[in-house]
Amino acid sequence: MTPVDHRPATLVIVNARVWTGAGCEAEAVAVVEDTISTVGSNASVRRLIREDTRVIDAGGRRVIPGITDSHIHIVSGGMQLARLNLRDVGSRQEFVDAVATAANAASSAAWILGGRWSVESWTDPSPPRKEWLDPVTAGHPAFLSRMDGHQGLANSEALRLAGIDANGPPDPPGGIVERDPTSHEPTGILKDAAMDLVSRHIPPTSDEDQYQALLRAMRHLNNLGVTSVHDMSGPEDLPAMIRAHNEGAMTVRIRKLLSVNDWRPALEQVTGFPIHDAWLRVGGFKAYMDGSMGSRTAYMYRPYADAETGAEYAGGILADQATPPKELRHMIETADRAGLQCVVHAIGDEANHILLDAYAAVARRNGPRDRRHRIEHAQHLLPEDISRFAELGVVASMQPYHKADDGRYADRALGAERLAGSYAFRSLMESGALVCFGSDWPVVTCDPFAGMAAAVTARTLDGRTWIPSESISIEEALRAYTVGAARAGFAEKEVGAIEPGKLADMVILDRDILVVPADQIDGTRAITTIVGGRVIHSIGRTLSDDAGLLK
CATH class of the missing domain: 3.20.20.140 (Metal-dependent hydrolases)
Incomplete structure (x- = not known):
């Protein structure tokens, strides 16, 4: 590629192996403010360096466009980072011990929330029951979701608050309250729409908690090389996103697809959403x-x-x-x-x-x-x-x-x-x-x-x-x-490739994923994440601010 913009660069990456996503490779990239101006050889980009240009010498590392995660629940993810995580427990005892630790650390009568459990790989893959939770959660309602988010385990206190017992209620449309076939007592497992019977009793998170969860999630995603997401959550997350946008705190671009039971009453909320720029938009x-x-x-x-x-x-x-x-x-x-x-x-x-x-x-x-x-x-x-x-x-x-x-x-x-x-x-x-x-x-x-x-x-x-x-x-x-x-996400003119005119969202990797054996792809780290021409995340010694080194 040849330069299409001869203005001095505000940031450049040189000595790189750039996968552009546009059918060609390059050695270097120049950025003016938040936009890619030049993609090409080291020589073509070095000509654009000035005294105040930030220079990143990639040292021959692989550079890729910023990752777009096209299906995510970003605020929920940020919440989960601060909650009980049962993803890696490998047995009933480890499960119970982790819940006990969380309950012991919780304030009086506080809900024990989190989850991400999955029993399929355990030696004994028997599904969990409320009896696992009750002895270690006394005084606390508990509701722990399975890793897929389509079922959850409630303890007896949570079931009591929801009014679920041997006498009812009946399964809601699209949901299942799992019951003992003999006693008809609930086992504690609720599937899909039945989860709402308990979740509606969980105290709502504050606006500040939502906002901090969003900031926490964006930092986590940036560290992994993710620069854009398509968010699939409900309208309750919008205030945090609007606040982050208005305060200039966005480091991940969000295209939100509004999750509601009936779309028609919310049509005006989507079509009239006041923000529609490269950082935040509601698309459907x-x-x-x-x-x-x-x-x-x-x-x-x-x-x-x-x-x-x-x-x-x-x-x-x-x-x-x-x-x-x-x-x-x-x-x-x-x-x-x-x-x-x-x-x-x-x-x-x-x-x-x-x-x-x-x-x-x-x-x-x-x-x-x-x-x-x-x-x-x-x-x-x-x-x-x-x-x-x-x-x-x-x-x-x-x-x-x-x-x-x-x-x-x-x-x-x-x-x-x-x-x-x-x-x-x-x-x-x-x-x-x-x-x-x-x-x-x-x-x-x-x-x-x-x-x-x-x-x-x-x-x-x-x-x-x-x-x-x-x-x-x-x-x-x-x-x-x-x-x-x-x-x-209808954003192909803005992101997704490293080309002149597109937003400067790029990632420098610790290994060349296009070359290493397939079993070494997992474990790849983002050494540097750039969003809109700003270095948002960096580790190691890959950065040099001394443009003179390259002149």
Whole structure:
């Protein structure tokens, strides 16, 4: 590339291996204020250095565009960083000990919150029950979510506050209160919409707590090389985002997709949202079609292979926020007519099939336009539906780290013969679909390099290789986190690639992920993260502010 802007640079990166995302490599990048001005050779960029230019000598390291996490719950993630984290416990005893420690440190009668537990890899994978919690949480209500966020474990005090006992209440639409088959007593496990029976009794977090959680989350993401996100949370997080924007505290660009049960009353809130710039915008709505595989609430064409005979929800739950498919189609049609982007959670093969039908019907009714409606997760597809994503222009918004988790138990849940169409990264890309990657944090880690490793190696958390036929190259995975994610968020003119005119969001890595063996991708660190031409995060000795060294 040749320079397109001869103004003196405010920041340059030299001696780099720049993956631009635009089909070419470069040695150096120049930035003027918040925008990339030149991408090319060391010589072409050095000519733009002045006395006050900040110079970063990358020392031959790999430079990539800033990562976009295309599916995240950013404030919830920031909250989880300060709460009980059961992600790494490996047994019932470790689980109970961790809860006991949290309860002992909590103030009187305070709720014990957090979670991210998963028992699938334990020696004894029996699901937890309220009896695990009761002896160590006396005086405290407790509610701990599973890692997928689609079920939670409540202790007896939390169940009492929610009025859940052997006599009721009945399961809410789209939810399950798990009960002992003999006594009808609740076990403490609540699935999908039933979680609301307890969560509505949890004291709301303060505005200040929300704001601090957002700041904490942005710092954490910057440290991992993430510079933009597509946030999937509800309107309760907007005040913190608006405050951060107004105070100039944003270090992560946020495109928010508003998660509400009924989109129509919120249309004006979205279309009239007062901020729409490179830092913060509301682009559309988020809804749900089903639950999750781990909770056996993803909606499947056939019952789960390990479902109990005669189980009421043997094939999962459709619409875990109690929005019937016909109603959801009307919501999509209304939002689509207003020019908004629709993103809908669908994991099971039948949920994805119904949603693709809905998107197709809305397109026929409202006429052609550049919609880029999305299916969030798209984990298990009927083989005949894979080509429909490209045909309909529907974005497959996927989270590859979920594959590393689900691979531990999906064979048991579905049966190995039904895995054709599961985590179909390669098949979707080869069919021409736009695929973008994200994390679903705090459900799982937001480390993008752990996600890339899962997409490339097909390695599960218990060390097996699962569905390797759908593995992709590291460059394809990187593209899904940058170029693809930017396009999925209508931001391809601003971010996603290192090109003149785009915002200066870049990351210097501690290793060249395009060259190292696949088993070394996980563990990659962001040495330097630059957002809008500002160095937001740096470690090690990669920075030099002495431009004279390069003259």
